[in-house]
Amino acid sequence: MEPQIHDAATSEARQRRLAAGLRSAGVGTGDRVVVAVPGSPLMVDLVLAACRSGVVPVPLDTRLTSSEREAIVSDVRPALVLDDDAGLTALDGTAEVDLDPWPRCRPMHFTSGTTGRPKGVWSGLLDGPAAAAAGLEERDLWGFSDQDVNLVVSPLHHSAPLRFATGTLLAGGSVAVLPRFEPGAMVAAVSAVRPTTMFCVPAHLQRLFAHEDATGTRLDPSSFRLVAHAGAPCPDAIRRRAHETFGRQTVWEFYGSTEGQFTACSAAEWHARPGTLGRPRPGRTITVDDDGLLWCAVPPWARFTYWEDREKTAAAWRDTPDGPAFTVGDLGRVEDGYVYLDARRTDLVISGGVNVYPAEVEAVLETVPGVVEIAVFGRPDDRWGQRVCAVWVGDADEQQLRQAAEEHLAPAKRPKEYGQVPALPRTATGKVRRTDLA
Structure with missing residues (x-):
């Protein structure tokens, strides 16, 4: 090849x-x-x-x-x-x-x-x-x-x-x-x-x-x-x-998303500050709010909207002293000008570099007859970083779940493991505790 x-x-x-x-x-x-x-x-x-x-x-x-x-x-x-x-x-x-x-x-x-x-x-x-x-x-x-x-x-x-x-x-x-x-x-x-x-x-x-x-x-x-x-x-x-x-003079890593770029970090910087994702890219300022969310102020030409979705666009942006800043829901901190990531955006599974959102997978699998509730989450994987997994409540057949995933989801989004459980673990406010499942 x-x-x-x-x-x-x-x-x-x-x-x-x-x-x-x-x-x-x-x-x-x-x-x-x-x-x-x-x-x-x-x-x-x-x-x-x-x-x-x-x-x-x-x-x-x-x-x-x-x-x-x-x-x-x-x-x-x-x-x-x-x-x-x-x-x-x-x-x-x-x-x-x-x-x-x-x-x-x-x-x-x-x-x-x-x-x-x-x-x-x-x-x-x-x-x-x-x-x-x-x-x-x-x-x-x-x-x-x-x-x-x-x-x-x-x-x-x-x-x-x-x-x-x-x-x-x-x-x-x-x-x-x-x-x-x-x-x-x-x-x-x-x-x-x-x-x-x-x-x-x-x-x-x-x-x-x-x-x-x-x-x-x-x-x-x-x-x-x-x-x-x-x-x-x-x-x-x-x-x-x-x-x-x-x-070390050759390798760099950076932190960003489809929406925009946050940082760049040389190998030398990482060794000096293990765990950092580097400093903000030129023209950007990164701050952290009271909830630990990272916000990135960008030049006018780096701004974006979500296509024909005013509500999501408004939720992603806020005004700051450094200008309009966006977030993708990641949690982190800034120390001496260097950015550290504590947790990726809520519920996100990253498998082989592909972002997989549980809600998208769940929206497909919950249509399978016999599914009362279903939760999708990630588990560590030596090859892919994380693998997509799913557990469900109800009498649905696993083969039907796999078939639905094959028909409606790209390969990276399809759960590799399935499990049937009597109930999903939830917080006091009713949210699924995906960390417990993982």
Whole structure:
């Protein structure tokens, strides 16, 4: 399995053609385009072509069930749905159009919520100065340049790997996209491509090190100047081995979400302050309220709304002396300017870097006949960080629960373990005590 390699000059020309194709297809400024295709350089070019012409790409996981996808498509009312490479290729004609130098919007990624209904994170359209500020912040923070080769090992429908790939191409560098992550293929790709940067989640590092130990092979890290990880809590043993493998001067981690980015932390900072997630990114101020919630004040161009959901948007934002600040419900603290995370947002399960909200899974499983009550939660997992589990009250059949999950939920959201219980543990106010279940 070899990576697909793509340089900035080739990408720029194709972006211009794809933007012309979108225009010919009747897609205009502010329109949404659903992009539900496997990750590839072509997919990255389409996202950039759209964003640089004021069209909003909506990247979706190709593994979503038909009901999951239909709900999102109905929500965003796209001008165009691209669900195979043939659809993308059809847009790549001979005509070209001029593009803005910087993306005029962020892709609209969908994130689940505690209500169980996925919601789109919408940045709005940016003017020229705001678009440049957004792009330059990423470039300055990570040092993207025309000498970079970004190895993509994570699914490109997620915001972080897509941001690293597009940032590299905008800086004149190249990307090398692995069709899917396999430790052996990654080791071979590093040897063949000699990448300079990579974003990954802790589960990738975990699998890489397990592969090295099982086979006796060793990845050659000498070409890397930056290896960034995020998306899930990283076990200390894995973090320390990453620092040893790639070098403390190379490894960074960051704390963020689909909604926005909070911090960045070098390996040296982490060793000086074990447990920290680093300091706020440039232009941001992070504070903690009386309930322990982390709030992040951001520049105007980094603000967002939840697509057509005023109530959730209002709940996510508040005014502070440093300007409008948002929260994703995580608990933490700030000490000497460094941020520490005490607990991820309520009930969230992070499995292999994928956010799974119990309410979304429960909304599917509670429709199964015989389910009186059901609770979904996470348990520690050596490979994935956490695995999704479910317990139910009632006489429902486990096979029916598994079948419902397969029909309506993407693989990462499907419980791996089920259990039947006489009652769910609850607090005095009636909330399910998921920590007791775990």
